[in-house]
Amino acid sequence: MLRFQVGRLASCSSRAFSTTSKANAKVALLGASGGIGQPMGLLLKQSPLVTELALYDIVNTPGVAADLSHINTRAEVTGFQGSEQLALALAGAQVVAIPAGLPRKPGMTRDDLFNTNASIVKQLTEEAAKVCPDAMICIISNPVNSTVPITSEVFKKAGVYNPRKIFGVTTLDIVRANTFVAKLKGLNVDDVNVPVICGHSGVTIIPLLSQTTPSVSFSQDDIEKLTQRIQNAGTEVVDAKAGTGSATLSMAYAGARFVYSLLEAMKGKDVVECAYVKSDVADSPYFATPIRLGPNGIEENLGTGKLSDYEQQKLQEAMTELQANIAKGENFMKS
Ligand code: NAD
Ligand code: LMR
Numbered sequence: 001m002l003r004f005q006v007g008r009l010a011s012c013s014s015r016a017f018s019t020t021s022k023a024n025a026k027v028a029l030l031g032a033s034g035g036i037g038q039p040m041g042l043l044l045k046q047s048p049l050v051t052e053l054a055l056y057d058i059v060n061t062p063g064v065a066a067d068l069s070h071i072n073t074r075a076e077v078t079g080f081q082g083s084e085q086l087a088l089a090l091a092g093a094q095v096v097a098i099p100a101g102l103p104r105k106p107g108m109t110r111d112d113l114f115n116t117n118a119s120i121v122k123q124l125t126e127e128a129a130k131v132c133p134d135a136m137i138c139i140i141s142n143p144v145n146s147t148v149p150i151t152s153e154v155f156k157k158a159g160v161y162n163p164r165k166i167f168g169v170t171t172l173d174i175v176r177a178n179t180f181v182a183k184l185k186g187l188n189v190d191d192v193n194v195p196v197i198c199g200h201s202g203v204t205i206i207p208l209l210s211q212t213t214p215s216v217s218f219s220q221d222d223i224e225k226l227t228q229r230i231q232n233a234g235t236e237v238v239d240a241k242a243g244t245g246s247a248t249l250s251m252a253y254a255g256a257r258f259v260y261s262l263l264e265a266m267k268g269k270d271v272v273e274c275a276y277v278k279s280d281v282a283d284s285p286y287f288a289t290p291i292r293l294g295p296n297g298i299e300e301n302l303g304t305g306k307l308s309d310y311e312q313q314k315l316q317e318a319m320t321e322l323q324a325n326i327a328k329g330e331n332f333m334k335s
Contacts, residue, residue, distance in 0.1 A: 025263050026052035028093035028132075030086075030124050031100025032079075033060035035248030036140060036255065040099065041068055041077075043256035049263040050075040056089035057100070058082060086124070090131040094266065097169075097259055098124055101141035103246040104238045110143040110201040111325065118332050121147045125154040133160035136262050136297055137167065140255055144168040144200040145322060148276055148286055149329035157333070164297035167262075168276030170200045170288045171254035172247065176233045177207045180226055185216050195290050196230070196274055197304050197315075198282075199325065204318040205231045210308040223310055265293030272302065282315070284322050 027044055031037045032055035044050050045068045053075045055065050065079025080089035090096065101117035104110065121141050128137060133155070139147050148168035155161040177194035181187070193213045198206040207230045209216075209223055218226070229236075237247040258273055265271045276288035281303045292300040307315065 024051050025049060025095065025266070026054065026093045027095045027097065027259060027263075028054040028056060028089050028128075028135075030056045030089070030096065030098045031141070033057035033064050034099060035103065035245050036099035036251045038064055039249055039252035040097070040255045042071075043252055044259060045071050045075050045077060046073055047256070047260060047263075048074055049260055052092075053077045054080060054089040054093065056080045056086060083123070086127045087131050090128055090135075093128075093132045093135045095136045095138065095259055095262055096128050096132065097138040097140065097255060099140040099251070099255065100124060103248075104142070104234075105243050106239050108238075110234075111146070111328075113142050114146055114328065114332075117141050117143070117147060118150055118329070121150055122154060122333070125151045126158070129155050129158035129160050133158070134162075134165070136165050136266075138169050138255070138258060138262070139167065140169045140251065142200075143325060144170065144276055145204060145286070145325035146329035146332070149326050150333055152278060152286075153330060153333035162297070163278035166277065167258070167297075168200060168286070168288065169255055169258050170196060170205075170274055170276050171258045172251050173200065173205050173207070173230060173233075174274050175250060175254045175257070177209075177226075177230045180229055180233075181209070181212055181216065184222065184226065187214070187216070195305070197288050198318050199286075199288060199322045200276060201325070202231055202321070203314070204322045204325070206311060206314050206318060207231075208305065208307065208311055210311060211305055220310075227310075227314065261293060262297075265299070266295050268295060277301070283319060284326065286326050287322075 027050050029041055032041050044053050055061050061079035061081040065077050069077040101120045102113050141147050151166050173196040177196055178192045181194055182189035182192045195208045195211050198204045261271045261273045271293045272290050274290050279287040290302040291298050
């Protein structure tokens with residue numbers, strides 16, 4: 001379970017990772033009974049970094065919590081069900097991870113989830129802004145390009161906005177890019193890191209293959225095929241699942257990796273993760289880039305680095321959609 005931490009941190013941090021490292025950290029997982037929520041709860045329960053794991057959902061949390069609570073690891077598991085118990089789940093949380101909401105079916109875009117998921121994210125983050133305004137908020141619910149602006153507006157409205165602590169979780173794009181590149185090039189996947197920037201839907205997912213580490217050379221054909229596969233990887237899973245949902249297991253892995261990174265950073269470790277955040281590095285108020293994480297969230301936005309001509313062109317093509325997704329989230333909060 002900790003394998004990805006060791007491999008990943010070796011490439012982005014000069015400090016050694018200790019699997020026995022401890023911290024006092026309460027993580028609240030909202031949407032804990034779902035396809036992502038259950039395996040993500042399992043991964044968080046296994047982590048020595050988590051001391052309290054609060055599982056919240058509108059259904060089935062007593063069963064999920066009872067089940068996970070029997071695992072002989074450190075985290076104390078509690079289950080909360082229904083909106084009247086949401087505040088209890090959030091009380092004292094340092095990290096709130098939100099995979100609550102509908103997943104796609106074949107033929108749908110992530111934006112097609114907006115009507116249902118915007119209200120769910122609004123309701124959950126309104127309570128978080130009241131109960132644990134200093135927590136790190138990790139938004140997984142789609143469409144991430146819009147649900148992160150919604151979260152920011154909720155926190156602004158509550159007068160507790162801290163843009164350094166609100167993250168759209170795009171880690172799955174990096175996980176996929178690393179896997180596909182390692183496979184194509186015959187590399188050890190533990191050593192590969194491909195930054196992915198911009199947003200989290202279709203053309204707004206922009207892998208920076210030119211910045212792959214270790215340095216790899218790609219033909220133009222490789223670049224185009226890999227970029228398209230990474231952009232469509234979510235749809236690849238949605239189609240393969242044939243109406244039963246979207247990526248859950250790989251997302252649980254990616255979501256747990258992001259939460260572990262935050263918890264490590266909160267203890268002072270030097271950790272870099274890509275995430276979709278409030279940003280001024282591009283012509284868009286929210287934008288995903290590699291972020292240096294620290295005890296207070298975003299320590300430093302590392303920007304896009306130097307883009308190839310192809311990546312620059314992909315970025316230009318993505319901007320209209322990204323800006324429209326952001327405006328849709330902000331307008332939802334105005335209306
Ligand atoms: P799912 O339907 O299996 O689970 C969603 C869970 O949310 C359910 O248990 C449901 O009861 C719960 N829920 C619904 N309304 C709620 C509310 N008001 N409060 C609390 N919980 C509520 O779906 P899933 O496969 O786990 O996907 C969840 C979301 O994550 C989807 O929107 C999906 O598109 C998104 N997702 C994002 C990424 C990413 O990379 N960011 C990757 C995969 C999926
Ligand atoms: C993904 O990238 O797998 C998620 O955003 C889910 C989806 O709808 O594709």
